[in-house]
Amino acid sequence: MELTFYKYQGTGNDFVMIDNRDGSFDVSNLDLVRKLCDRKFGVGSDGLIAIQNHPDYDFEMVYFNADGSQSMCGNGARCAVAFSAFLGIIGGKTHFLAIDGPHDAILSGDQVELLMGDVKNIEERSGDFFVNTGSPHHIRFIDQAESYPVFEEGKSVRYDAAYAPAGTNVNFVQPLAEDEVFVRTYERGVEDETLSCGTGVTAAAIVYGSQHQQNRVKISTLGGNLSVKFQSNPDGTFSKIWLIGPAAQVFSGKIKIDTMDRG
Numbered sequence: 001m002e003l004t005f006y007k008y009q010g011t012g013n014d015f016v017m018i019d020n021r022d023g024s025f026d027v028s029n030l031d032l033v034r035k036l037c038d039r040k041f042g043v044g045s046d047g048l049i050a051i052q053n054h055p056d057y058d059f060e061m062v063y064f065n066a067d068g069s070q071s072m073c074g075n076g077a078r079c080a081v082a083f084s085a086f087l088g089i090i091g092g093k094t095h096f097l098a099i100d101g102p103h104d105a106i107l108s109g110d111q112v113e114l115l116m117g118d119v120k121n122i123e124e125r126s127g128d129f130f131v132n133t134g135s136p137h138h139i140r141f142i143d144q145a146e147s148y149p150v151f152e153e154g155k156s157v158r159y160d161a162a163y164a165p166a167g168t169n170v171n172f173v174q175p176l177a178e179d180e181v182f183v184r185t186y187e188r189g190v191e192d193e194t195l196s197c198g199t200g201v202t203a204a205a206i207v208y209g210s211q212h213q214q215n216r217v218k219i220s221t222l223g224g225n226l227s228v229k230f231q232s233n234p235d236g237t238f239s240k241i242w243l244i245g246p247a248a249q250v251f252s253g254k255i256k257i258d259t260m261d262r263g
Helices: 030-037 074-086 150-158 198-211 258-262
Strands: 002-010 013-019 047-052 060-065 093-098 101-108 111-115 123-125 128-132 136-141 169-177 180-187 192-194 216-221 224-232 238-246 248-256
Touching (some): 013 074, 047 074, 136 198, 150 180, 198 216
Parallel strands (some): 136 169, 180 216
Antiparallel strands (some): 002 013, 047 060, 123 128, 224 238
C-alpha cells in the first residue's frame, strides 16, 4: 500500500502531514508512526500530523511526536493550518480541534497566527520556571545559549524525578532585549534538541514577558523567528495567547507502508 504524504516545516520544526479525512490511515498504529518519522528508514520528521474530519470543527489535528507519544504542538498546529488551507478545507481563518481542545488561527501568506490555550500560572522551581502551554515546559534563563550543552542539560531535566513519570520539555532562554529572547529546546518525544518548539517559545515568552512588563515578545530560534503576544490577567493567569510565525510545505511524495508495517 502506498501512502501519500506531505512534508511541512515551521521554523525548522518538521512534520509528516497526512490527509486522513477518509480514515484510511490507522492512527492507532504507533509503530508505523514511529517508522515514518524515522530519519534513516522513513520520511524523517519531529512528528506526524493527520488531518481528520470532525462534525463540530473545520478539522481535527491528530498529532504524534516522533516516538509515537501525543501532546499539543504549536508549530505542528501552525503547519496543520497551512496544510488544511492547501487542501482547500479552510480559507484565511479556522476553528479546529487539537488534543488540548479547540483553537482558532489566522492564515496570511506563509504566516500563521495560532490562538493557544489559556495558561493558569507560572511555577518557580529552584530559580527556574515551569509553564504548561498545552505541553509541559521547564524554562531556564542562561547566558551564551549558542554554546550551551542543550542536549546534556535538557536530558537531565527532562528525566528529573520531579517530572516523573511523563517528563517535561526543557527550554534554555537567553535574553537579547527587553522584548526579545533566543530559545533552544530539548523536546520530549523527540528526545533531542529541535530547531524550534512552538509551545516552548510560547512558555518562554510568557515567563520573560511577565518579568519585563511586555505583552509581545520576539523569539529567535535555530530554525527562524517567531513572536508571541498575550494578555496578563490580575489573577496570575494568561489569555489571548497568540503564537505567530511562518509555516511552509517542503515537499510531497509517496511511501510504501505495507513493508514498513511488517518490518
